[in-house]
Amino acid sequence: MWLNRDIVSIGDLNKEEILQVIEKANSFIPYAKTGHPDSPLKGKIVATLFYEPSTRTRLSFEAAAKRMGAEVLGFGSIESTSVVKGETLMDTIRIIDGYSDAIVIRHPSEGAARLASEYSEVPIINAGDGAGQHPTQTLLDIFTIWKELGKVDDITIGFVGDLKYGRTVHSLSKALSHFNVNLHFISPETLKIPKHIRKEIEKKVPVREHLDLEEVIEKLDVLYVTRIQKERFPDPEEYKKVAGTYILKPSTVARGKKSMIIMHPLPRVDEIPVEIDNLPQAKYFKQASYGVPVRMALLDLILRGE
Amino acid sequence: MWLNRDIVSIGDLNKEEILQVIEKANSFIPYAKTGHPDSPLKGKIVATLFYEPSTRTRLSFEAAAKRMGAEVLGFGSIESTSVVKGETLMDTIRIIDGYSDAIVIRHPSEGAARLASEYSEVPIINAGDGAGQHPTQTLLDIFTIWKELGKVDDITIGFVGDLKYGRTVHSLSKALSHFNVNLHFISPETLKIPKHIRKEIEKKVPVREHLDLEEVIEKLDVLYVTRIQKERFPDPEEYKKVAGTYILKPSTVARGKKSMIIMHPLPRVDEIPVEIDNLPQAKYFKQASYGVPVRMALLDLILRGE
């Protein structure tokens, strides 16, 4: 049952449902650049409420809605809203509920999207709630693997960078544990994947941790790189030391499989130097572009049902 | 004659015209969530120029335009505009006039919309000009009464809160004086309805003033609550005292008629506690949602005529 469903956490979707999104997204690829010829969501309004800055997520939801024939309204920052007058999230949601057919929300506070879903009659799609969830990012990540490697099962994935705070890695690794995968987590000691997440995942799939990408690069089918944020380190010297060692080197990529794909949720800063961009393994811009068909699929499912 | 008409003040509309908007809005209710099947405003562009923050008004105008098939362009805050380069309102209006079929404007200065209407060839809709007017709020307020009570005549309305500065109350009470109503104004001494407004209204309908809502609650068909803004009080202690006594209590509502409706222009802060939200009398979110059909009706009238 997809119709009017809230998509708050990737954990709300089982394996079969994830594959359903992927297959529909794939069928929409031809329309992701030209628009769906039937405008199946004509007459619908998608509200995009972005309480935090975003380029990729907001604009790819808008592109997805428009490629399906829907209209979009909302805000990209709170400066132009009644939030500055002290309005609560619950009240804003109950009002926008009256103006739209689905609400896409990004908010700095963990749990905001779940709260919104309790007050809204129209479906809520979580587009990132602080340290919490960002389920459509996870869906497009899985779609990228499926599309570029032809499968999600029987592959080995390495996550590298800040695995402690990165919600992207937490969600994706949990979702991948539905599949037959091997997971490697590569991070500095201080940015290791949280124990409770590791424990949850390793009940279902093999997990290994490493301090050095070189140890494991040869085995990987997917190298998923994330940003290491300076703000995470109390001591700037420690940041410098760590950041430097987590910059991806072309020589490291060269040691990996030819068929390996490099992914990144973007924006990147230094961790993937621009000379990597032209390697055939670099798929992060393609990954970003897959946000459109994946979100077209999801909007279609929750606004029209299966 | 509606075609190309400016809607600057609720005083520009007579009783018959107000009822015309209400009837058309009512006929659009089925389309307010699904879109008008004929897209009667297809090809039209509505410009929304918001010099001040707003969620409700801007987004409900955008929803209304899109549900009618029109396109929308504009800005939600002045940071992204040439206003920061020193452009005058008159010049901005004369330019946007060339890009759109109607202009919806919110501005912090009283009289801004009237001024805009003098420089624009396309119709101007005032979406709030400082302490001045906000006619579409008044129209949706009257629509809410009409829709929820089945009539606007022969009812008793109590306004409570800041009646001195609240433009919403000034406009609505003036518009209601076209009808056969009883009006009660309940406010602290320092926030009483301005004398010139009271005088104008009581020429046409019975008016009473009170310091305490409890005195009059049993008589009311409509309880219209407004925010008391801290900034209005030079002495924060006085604010605290007053604000506390103007928080609506469930026990007060319980003393009122079962059929009484509670309205609020929103955003609310503390004056209506969330436990009121679930009472059948609470209509303020429904009131906000009626902004869409009312604005659909108004856009249709001024862009296509009767």
Place this chain on the structure above:
Amino acid sequence: MWLNRDIVSIGDLNKEEILQVIEKANSFIPYAKTGHPDSPLKGKIVATLFYEPSTRTRLSFEAAAKRMGAEVLGFGSIESTSVVKGETLMDTIRIIDGYSDAIVIRHPSEGAARLASEYSEVPIINAGDGAGQHPTQTLLDIFTIWKELGKVDDITIGFVGDLKYGRTVHSLSKALSHFNVNLHFISPETLKIPKHIRKEIEKKVPVREHLDLEEVIEKLDVLYVTRIQKERFPDPEEYKKVAGTYILKPSTVARGKKSMIIMHPLPRVDEIPVEIDNLPQAKYFKQASYGVPVRMALLDLILRGE
């Protein structure tokens, strides 16, 4: 070959191509206020990436896209984007490339649009890059002359104001040098047209420089006024002296030809007093409105070809 072409500099277009845009724009005039009945760009998405504030350019591109049936997405200021997270222009462009069919970009750095065009597969339209180029402004300026005077050849044009920093004047005078025109540059000594630009232009058409508009007003078919920005002067006293002498007087206009047209790229501050606005010569608001058909023509050419 127009299809998918980048429009970065007016120098990218030859005389024949400029005239092609003008003719197509003229054919779109009837649709610039009503929308093109065939929605020839239906299904297309135009991204508007404005890294700097703008009212005119952004909204007229949006109006143009919508009048042609296209959809628009983007941002009007960088506060709501990942730019604040340190994302480079190149990365932003490669991502938006996946969400749109054409990208309109305004950026404070000269060369930004050219750089963007190197990373984008969809066509880039430069909507102003710092001291650099703003080719669609030049096209609408030429269109205004053509439309209001009936020709671009055999006319005399005077540019007045800040000719040193004004990219509008630099681009327009270069583009006009394709035609049979006489150019007069009127400016204070410190704001003269740069030598390298004068040299380039005077290879092709007669050029004269003046300190005083009165010397030359009688000869002009077009008086093109620009803003003198206070920030350009290290000494505020010198600014005051110069600014005052470059305010257009009705008596000066009266000395000119009856058929002379007054243009300005807008926003204006003091250099054209409002009493000029009602003179028949004043064409600057009409000029701004021509931005819509000119941009409709350009979008049609690059998204559908000739």
